[in-house]
Amino acid sequence: MGDKSVKQPVLALKDFLTGSPPGTLCSVRLTGVAAGISVQFKVPVLNLYCTDEACEDFTQFDPNVSERTVHVNPDADIFISYRCRHCRRSQKTYALRITEAESFTLNEIVEARILKYGELPEVNLALTSRISKLIGQDRDFFYKGVKAECSGLGIAAFTYYRRVVENQKDRIFDEIIKVCKRLGVTGDIVAELEKAKKETQFTKAVGLIKSELPDSLKIDNHNPLTLLHDALSDSIHNASDEDCLALAQSIRVVLSKLAENLNFALQQKAELMGAVNLLLNRKNKNSSPEKPANGSTKTD
Template structure:
């Protein structure tokens, strides 16, 4: 199985994975999740076998449902259970059950920035946790539409000097359209490098996800798009806050240093 899948994926969201042909060869990775007994993040190890309900120890993995029980390695009492379906072609898995339920938690910075819109975002999280992709995408898309102007405005101070004038011109043009994708399209190529991890442009991806999501026909497709939109919004808001705080800290330090020198 896969650590990221177990820790982060909601119910019914497909995770592409090359699953071994027999259950005895499926990995049992340690995971890091919150233990409700310990009250913090702990390491969990799998305690049962994938083939526990089978006659043999190495039955076929294809088109099977398996149970994974994970035990906290600190208190040795609290457990987490995952019920997972393995595809017939052994190319993907998804959870059809989980206990305790998938945590509906909201990033603190995101909640603070969203303010009155946080309630809508939480509704998206609830839909995502239950595998309702169309509902989750609709809520996340609505949030994006509601905050896009503020988000693009807040990026202005981070834009490199060489692109600052062009960004401000593009920003003015965004005020002339109500279509979120059009707004993003106007400024995405002027995004500062500090907001482009490994050269990837989150606004470009956001533009693509919002456009594709409109035409997605299944809950599964919408669930993928919804998760991406949520991740991008969370990244952008956190990175903008951190960058501005870092810049302010540097400016304050320099001012303090210069003041000390001027007094000598």
């Protein structure tokens, strides 16, 4: 099938669907058989991010059909739709064109050439409520960065993410300060954060912070502000688009994880205080002296 002088990578269908941006034409490995102009293949379950408030996490998405049969002479244009197994509300649809197929019947494997027209929702790297809260009014820039990243546009994605961090510097610092105060963190960290917040540039602001952040906010034992600083400090003037794409992905991942850690730290604190208050109330209730009906305190 096609020119085989240059060996191209062959992707599993699930990896092609979840990892290839729209417009990608690729050799894809299907589980099924090809007979003449017909291709019969199994549609895989996918692990996608569900934006529904009941999930807001990666969940299993089930296809609307477990198997498809298509004719590929000359081409087959198809839609494959999915629904979140957990909330049963979030949906995902892919538009594909299958152009060629060659069967290896002994292993029930079909190698096909597939073009991804597009997908709805447009990107799988969802704007969760936690990251949305952290970046405030720059949600649109963040979303454009995600779209650029999914399209493989490294310089554009990096530029959008850098703009989000610079614009929302004060908001990011405020959220960290709020968590530090809520956790009762001692030392100079809060004062340093408040001083750093007055700097106009994010990279200069982070340079003023010498104390350690709470462990609950760290990412793999690293300060998330330092990680963002390192990514944003790299000059992209002479960098390749591939290098910029890697930096952009790092910025998005760190921002998203920081948003999760901030939320989780506050939740943990609230749960801890709730448990403590419950135990104290029970202790006080059990230690209170019984009062007889006339209102006087009962004594031995």
